[in-house]
Amino acid sequence: MGILKFETLPVNTLVGADRKTFDAICKDVTVDKKYMGKFRTTKCIQHILDPFYKINERCWEKLPEVKMEAPVFILGHWRSGTTYVHNVISGDPRYGYCTTYQTVFPHLMLWGEGFFKACTKFFMPARRPTDSMELGPDLPQEEEFALVNMMPYSFYNFWIFPQKTALYREKYLLFNGISDQERKAFMESLDKLIRLSLYRQHKSVFLSKNPPHTGRISTLLEMYPDAKFIYLIRNPYTVFESTRNYFGNIIKSLQLQEISGASLEEDILVTYRELFEKYESEKGLIPEGNLVEVRFEDFEKDPMGTVQEMYRRLSIGGFEEARSSMEKYVKGHKGFKKNKYSYSDRTVRLVEDNWSGALERWGYRL
Numbered sequence: 001m002g003i004l005k006f007e008t009l010p011v012n013t014l015v016g017a018d019r020k021t022f023d024a025i026c027k028d029v030t031v032d033k034k035y036m037g038k039f040r041t042t043k044c045i046q047h048i049l050d051p052f053y054k055i056n057e058r059c060w061e062k063l064p065e066v067k068m069e070a071p072v073f074i075l076g077h078w079r080s081g082t083t084y085v086h087n088v089i090s091g092d093p094r095y096g097y098c099t100t101y102q103t104v105f106p107h108l109m110l111w112g113e114g115f116f117k118a119c120t121k122f123f124m125p126a127r128r129p130t131d132s133m134e135l136g137p138d139l140p141q142e143e144e145f146a147l148v149n150m151m152p153y154s155f156y157n158f159w160i161f162p163q164k165t166a167l168y169r170e171k172y173l174l175f176n177g178i179s180d181q182e183r184k185a186f187m188e189s190l191d192k193l194i195r196l197s198l199y200r201q202h203k204s205v206f207l208s209k210n211p212p213h214t215g216r217i218s219t220l221l222e223m224y225p226d227a228k229f230i231y232l233i234r235n236p237y238t239v240f241e242s243t244r245n246y247f248g249n250i251i252k253s254l255q256l257q258e259i260s261g262a263s264l265e266e267d268i269l270v271t272y273r274e275l276f277e278k279y280e281s282e283k284g285l286i287p288e289g290n291l292v293e294v295r296f297e298d299f300e301k302d303p304m305g306t307v308q309e310m311y312r313r314l315s316i317g318g319f320e321e322a323r324s325s326m327e328k329y330v331k332g333h334k335g336f337k338k339n340k341y342s343y344s345d346r347t348v349r350l351v352e353d354n355w356s357g358a359l360e361r362w363g364y365r366l
Contacts (some may be wrong), residue, residue, distance in 0.1 A: 005125055011042040012160055014253040016105040017149040018057075019050045024152035029161050035256040052116075053107035066195035071206040071224055072316075075214040075279070076232030077272055079242035081296030082142075084333075085232060086209035088303055090140045091329050092322035096203030098193065100124070101137035103145035103335045109196050142210040143193055150189040153182045155212045158267075162251055162259035165267045173271070174215045174278050189222055195273060215275050217282040228314045229281070229286055233362050234296040236272075236355045237348065241341040243268050276358050289315060295362070303330045 014022055022043070031039045072095070076082050090097050101117045107115045120137045127135055142221060148154035155173040158165040171178045172186075188289055194206045203323060213220060283291060292313045299306045304327060311319040348366060352359065359365065 001329065003256045004134060009253045011038060011045060013104055013145060014042050014160065015045045015049065016107065017046060018053050018107055019046065021150060021152050025157055031256045034258070039256050052112055054307065056107050056110045057061050061357065063199065067204060068195060068198055069205045070226035070228065071194065071208055072228045072230065073213055073220060074209040074230045074232065077214065077239060078211045079239050079246055080232045081299060081350040082209050082211060082232055085230070085299060086140050086207065088326050089307060090207055090255040090328050091326035093325055094203065094318060095205050095207035096198040096201040097140045097207045098143040098146055098197050100141040102197060103141045103143060106146040106150050106193055109200055109236060117284050125140050140209065143190070143208060144210050144212050146193050147189055152186045155188055159250055161257050162255055162264065163257045169271055169274070174274060175219060183219065187219065194263060204279060208302070213291060215278040217279065218285055221285055227290065228316065229291045230310060231291065231293045232296050235364050236358050237343045237351050237366065238341055240268065240347060264331050271358065273354055299320050
């Protein structure tokens with residue numbers, strides 16, 4: 001169990017950024033006085049670690065070509081069950097994935113990992129603050145946390161500078177108005193991260209779980225034309241309540257700027273709506289047979305049966321061989337207690353006024 005708690009982290013995840021990325025993200029951005037201590041501590045540790053990041057970069061340049069097969073991308077808005085589904089399917093031993101350690105320290109994967117991973121395990125919180133899901137340096141994690149430390153063009157900059165969420169959403173989540181140079185940097189960083197993860201785990205198929213990818217289907221297909229996609233949808237009323245809780249807690253642990261509860265709520269409402277619309281507009285680009293859409297409620301009722309159906313529809317073989325490994329995770333989390341949400345009249349009104357497209361598309365009604 002780590003000695004730190006999310007709500008009192010003395011640094012944020014930018015300790016794992018290279019110097020160029022750190023400086024670019026923080027350039028011309030106001031750090032509120034309240035968080036100046038966290039900013040300075042983060043910057044100090046980043047500067048101390050930066051020489052080790054450069055050693056790893058030299059190791060990467062000498063690395064032989066890492067061959068990979070078509071990846072599998074798990075899509076869906078935050079709090080739609082993507083973490084649980086990712087954890088279940090990652091039990092298939094054929095898949096590689098980005099670990100929690102690798103997302104914090106993507107520049108410490110080829111040299112010094114043993115030492116720095118041990119330090120990470122010692123310090124990192126044992127569970128997520130919002131839902132008590134287990135955390136550990138080797139557990140699967142979404143790669144966006146790594147991308148924010150590899151380039152300045154990640155949507156997850158908003159955890160740190162939440163007052164700029166609208167800008168980050170438009171350019172780095174939806175890729176509207178993103179420059180060719182910025183998009184190229186994204187593609188190169190993501191591909192590098194995937195190949196590094198596969199190399200470290202001795203795998204050839206990458207299993208991604210990254211909600212921001214839901215708005216980037218056309219770019220992902222440009223990179224990996226034969227990629228498979230799993231899209232998760234969950235009761236939007238639950239997603240709203242859960243996302244408000246989740247975003248609020250993560251921002252509290254990483255932020256360098258203040259944001260009001262009203263502003264955060266508005267950002268959530270807009271982000272969900274625009275991400276849903278972007279997905280709907282681009283999913284037709286995915287070749288037939290390479291996309292499966294799943295209600296998380298159905299997955300919860302029958303995880304293994306749903307995974308088997310996913311494999312069948314996506315023409316992914318080897319389900320029976322991987323069944324026991326995946327079942328081990330499912331059985332180990334049978335007694336897990338999820339947060340229970342009640343929907344106020346205000347929540348119902350906000351969701352129905354702002355997310356009617358998803359409600360109508362999937363037939364969710366109270």
